[in-house]
Amino acid sequence: MNDDRKLLKALLGPEGPELTCEQCFEELDRYVELELAGADADAEVPGMQAHLEGCPACHEDHESLKTLAGRDI
């Protein structure tokens, strides 16, 4: 993605409903384990994917938890 696209994505954010940062944190462990189990995490936790696209900090937290929890399986 070039600079213009990154900027547009950052300015406009995700389309549609999304969780808040607090809701994201509350649901993050469940969402990650659904992902690791191969379940439809996005259907089970509506709004999570959109929030992870729109919030860089929560996106990073998700990546870290998914990697770390994945090592325990």
Place this chain on the structure above:
Amino acid sequence: MASVTVGPMEAQIAPSFADADSDAWVAALRAPGPAREAASARLHELLLRAARFEVNRRRVALPHLRGDDFDDLALQSADDALMAILAKLDSFRGESRFTTWAYKFALLEAAVKLRKRAWQGREVPLKPETWELFAAERSSPQGRAERGELLGELQVAIDGELTPHQREVLVALAINGVPIDVLAERLNTTRGALYKTLHDARRKLRAHIAGKGMALESASEEEGR
């Protein structure tokens, strides 16, 4: 981070990951006396491992810190995470393994501390002069005419339709890449409150662009997926 009521989502029936190991963790942490102390010590070891994992992921972005600084950050993160977990133990719903639930506290503590340390002593750009950065992005040689037109219209909306606070938050987070935890600390507010402001600002920008009959998704996302 403050907890919130998730609302309708709590009514959904999700697959349960409750297991004997998770039950044992919770029981031990609720036990009286030495059993609880032993469980807390084991949990601290687990949290320290998670915090070190996060520190190691991010240490390349902090070349000015020494090994001892990273060790201190990890230890402090594990300490703070342990306190948070013990205070919120009743909120563990068994919808994930206890260890995964616990990890997220340590990872959050470490990530927030590391983001703040990375911006320690740096000015957080909020002011109108940052529009020069925006203009520079807009005139990027890779930019296509369609996106340039869209960005130009967005600048009109940012100048004319956002409140001063929304404009500051959007400039800092979306244009200047200030981490949300850093901005929250500088503005004496919370990550959640800032994200709500960013969300509202983005909705105004989307509405403005839609009102102009301009396409959003094709310009911003076609190569991003």
